[in-house]
Amino acid sequence: MSKEYVLRCVLMLCFALLSANASNWLYLAKLSSVGSIRDEETCERLRGLIQRQVQICKRSVEVMDAVRRGAQLAIDECQFQFRNRRWNCSTLESMPVFGKVVTQGTREAAFVYAISAASVAFAVTRACSSGELEKCGCDHNVHGVSPEGFQWSGCSDNIAYGVAFSQSFVDVRERSKGQSSSRALMNLHNNEAGRKAILSHMRVECKCHGVSGSCEVKTCWKAMPPFRKVGNVIKEKFDGATEVEQRKVGSTKVLVPRNSQFKPHTDEDLVYLDPSPDFCDYDPRTPGMLGTVGRQCNRTSKAIDGCELMCCGRGFQTQEVEVVDRCSCKFHWCCYVKCKQCRKMVEMHTCR
Incomplete structure (x- = not known):
C-alpha cells in the first residue's frame, strides 16, 4: 500500500469527519442568548462554529441571535415532526446535538440538514421584517400594482436576504472543503431543498381598505408560510427521500438515484446515501442512539x-x-x- 494512497485515505476520512459535524452550529440553541455579543472576541468563544463561521459572526454580529433562534427552531420542529417515531430527535449536551445519528448519510441526517438550513433562512428573514436588523428590512423590490390589480404595500418578507445568509453560514463547511465528496454533495443538496420549502410556499397576504369594510382598495405583501408548514413539507420529502450514489458525469461529480428505475430527484427532494439503522436499541458507542x-x-x-x-x-x-x-x-x-x-x-x- 503506497504512502500516497494512505495519505489520500486519511484526507478523505478527515473531510468526512468535518463534513459530518457540519451541524455543530446547532449547539447555539443551548445558549440563552447571543444577543449580548458586542465584539469580535465573543464570536471566537461560541462553541460549534468553524473558523469561516466565526468570520461571518464577526462581520454580522447582530444577526447571530437570529441564528441562535433558528437553531432552536430547527430542533423544536424536528422533535415535533418525529415525536411518534423511533428516532425522535432527542438532543445531547455535547456536539453534535443530535449525536452521531447525523454523522451518517441517512435520511434522518437529510432531514436535519434541510430543516436547519430552512430555520436559519426563516429566523433571519423574520428578524429583517421585524426591524431587528439594520442590514436588512422589508423587501422593497415588491412594489407597484400587481397583475391582479392590487397594490403591493406593507412589509414583504425579505426572504432573499434570509436565504443568502443561510447559504453563506450553513453551507460554508462543505463549500470551504470543496464539493467532491458524496456526503458534501448530499448536505448541500438537502440544505438547498430545505430553503426551497420556504421559497416554494411564499404566500400573499392582503388587507382591504374602504367604507364599512369594503374592498375598494386592497394592499398586499409577500409573507413566509408558518414554520410548521415548512416542517410538514420537509417531513413529506423525508418520507419520499431518494437513495443516491455519486457518479462522474463529464468532469462533474453528481448524485444520481442508486436504483436506475427511480426517476431523478428534483431540487426540492431530499436525498440520502446510507440506509438508516432501526433505532430499536440503545447503543452507548453511538451518542444519540437511545433506543x-x-x-x-x-x-x-x-x-x-x-x-x-x-x-x-x-x-x-x-x-x-x-x-x-x-x-x-x-x-x-x-x-x-x-x-x-x-x-x-x-x-x-x-x-x-
Missing part, C-alpha cells in the same frame, strides 16, 4: 407510533396514571373562559 425502551406507544395504532413497531416486537407494559385536565369550561361575559380541573385515570403504554 425505544420506555417510550410511550399507541396500543391501537398499526403505524410507526403503534406499540408493535415502536417497541420493535419486545412488547409493552400498561399502567394507569392520573392526568389533570380542564373541563366544564364556561364563557363569562366579557371576556374570559373559566374551567374546572378534572382528574381522571388513563392507560399509558410504554415499550419494554
Whole structure:
C-alpha cells in the first residue's frame, strides 16, 4: 500500500469527519442568548462554529441571535415532526446535538440538514421584517400594482436576504472543503431543498381598505408560510427521500438515484446515501442512539407510533396514571373562559 494512497485515505476520512459535524452550529440553541455579543472576541468563544463561521459572526454580529433562534427552531420542529417515531430527535449536551445519528448519510441526517438550513433562512428573514436588523428590512423590490390589480404595500418578507445568509453560514463547511465528496454533495443538496420549502410556499397576504369594510382598495405583501408548514413539507420529502450514489458525469461529480428505475430527484427532494439503522436499541458507542425502551406507544395504532413497531416486537407494559385536565369550561361575559380541573385515570403504554 503506497504512502500516497494512505495519505489520500486519511484526507478523505478527515473531510468526512468535518463534513459530518457540519451541524455543530446547532449547539447555539443551548445558549440563552447571543444577543449580548458586542465584539469580535465573543464570536471566537461560541462553541460549534468553524473558523469561516466565526468570520461571518464577526462581520454580522447582530444577526447571530437570529441564528441562535433558528437553531432552536430547527430542533423544536424536528422533535415535533418525529415525536411518534423511533428516532425522535432527542438532543445531547455535547456536539453534535443530535449525536452521531447525523454523522451518517441517512435520511434522518437529510432531514436535519434541510430543516436547519430552512430555520436559519426563516429566523433571519423574520428578524429583517421585524426591524431587528439594520442590514436588512422589508423587501422593497415588491412594489407597484400587481397583475391582479392590487397594490403591493406593507412589509414583504425579505426572504432573499434570509436565504443568502443561510447559504453563506450553513453551507460554508462543505463549500470551504470543496464539493467532491458524496456526503458534501448530499448536505448541500438537502440544505438547498430545505430553503426551497420556504421559497416554494411564499404566500400573499392582503388587507382591504374602504367604507364599512369594503374592498375598494386592497394592499398586499409577500409573507413566509408558518414554520410548521415548512416542517410538514420537509417531513413529506423525508418520507419520499431518494437513495443516491455519486457518479462522474463529464468532469462533474453528481448524485444520481442508486436504483436506475427511480426517476431523478428534483431540487426540492431530499436525498440520502446510507440506509438508516432501526433505532430499536440503545447503543452507548453511538451518542444519540437511545433506543425505544420506555417510550410511550399507541396500543391501537398499526403505524410507526403503534406499540408493535415502536417497541420493535419486545412488547409493552400498561399502567394507569392520573392526568389533570380542564373541563366544564364556561364563557363569562366579557371576556374570559373559566374551567374546572378534572382528574381522571388513563392507560399509558410504554415499550419494554
